Amino acid sequence: MNILMLCNKSPYPAGEGGPMAMNSIVRGLIDSGHNVKILAVNSEKYHIKEGGIPSSYKRQTGIELIDVDLRIKPIAAFRNLFSDKSYHVERFISDNFKNRLIEILKENKFDIVQLEMIYMAPYIETIREHSKAKIILRAHNVEHLIWDRIAKKTRLFLKRWYINHLVRTLKNYEMSAINRVDGIAAITYRDAAFFRGETAIPVVDIPFGVNPDEFVPKYEVKEKPTLYHIGSMNWMPNEEGIHWFLKNVWDKIAKRESDLILNLAGRHMPKWLTNLRKKNINVVGEVPDAREFIRNNDIAIVPLLSGSGIRIKIIESMAMGRTVITTMVGAEGIQYSEYENIIIADSPAKMVEVICKIIKEPQEAERIGKNARKLVEDIYDNRKIIDRLLIFYDEIIMAKKEVTHIN
DSSP: OEEEEEESSOSSSOOSHHHHHHHHHHHHHHHTTOEEEEEEEEOSTTOOOGGGSOHHHHHHHOOEEEEOOOOOOHHHHHHHTTOSSOHHHHTTOOHHHHHHHHHHHHHOOOSEEEEESGGGGGGHHHHHHHOOOEEEEEESSOHHHHHHHHHHHOOSHHHHHHHHHHHHHHHHHHHHHTTSSSEEEESSHHHHHHHHTTOSSOEEEOOOOBOGGGOOOOOOOOSSOOEEEEOOTTSHHHHHHHHHHIIIIIHHHHHHOTTOOEEEEOSSOOHHHHTOOOTTEEEEESOSOHHHHHHTOOEEEEOOOSOOSOOHHHHHHHHTTOEEEEOHHHHTTSOOOBTTTBEEOOSHHHHHHHHHHHTTOHHHHHHHHHHHHHHHHHHOBHHHHHHHHHHHHHHHHHHHHHHHHHO
């Protein structure tokens, strides 16, 4: 099968959530013997030098990066206030990207064109015009719900009003776009259920997956376990969650457990974090090997208050056999059992309680971690996930053939 993937950013390097989710599909499809071609947006915020991409990856994927200016422009943003168009989406429309897409579609015959996120939907009409390929939207999130949650937590009236405008236009676009594709592969079962309630287009849940063989757990009973968080800080919900944790939770824990250490890792650390000077908090920043960082720490904290989709770093921590403490929002999309393979804490008081309890019960932490690893092996093994995706591809292709034959 020949698959063209249109990506809102480069899947390589897989250093944060979106690229990791894309790259897991790329690797899985190639390992299954299928041909993948990647055309990706290259922005200033997430800029990749093609020279830094390994030749083997280029050879396998034919990856091409097209520079697109995604910077927020004040005049364009202001004009958008008087428009029904989504400013989130409009920024991804590029003549250079469209022209190269047309050339690729004319030069190659594809069975599937997969849109990675709703921001690639402006190119649906171009694909229809120049290809007979079936179009699959891989929805990493229900995008407008992320911004709706942010709006509800925004106190300043004018800012909240503006975000609500963005929510309304993004929702209208998202609900329209899902009816113009041939199938939707949502990254969580909850998002899949949402889309099924909004469209008659076929929907399947295809979560983020890992190869469990690449994640080797290290179970050991430590006298002084460490807490950790790893995640890219240019994703607003991550920064929001850590700010909430440090403001409302950490000091209360530190009073009870004065020698407990918190290690914070991830790309794009904001200045307020890199300048933070708090006892026993280490702002590590970007790490060369996320798996090694997780392996050398003990208990993951993921204090998310907003967002949608699946939390990739939670899946990776689970694959490493780590106990994860998160919120209901953080656990959304994961088929968990509370206190069996994850711990949920939504309030500061509950977060303090469960953290102070689990660090004194290493055997319990190990039990939860082992169960978490088993969950990944059963549900989030990328090889099983790719098999499901390929079945979905076949169903979409065959359904279209049957419709054509009947007509």
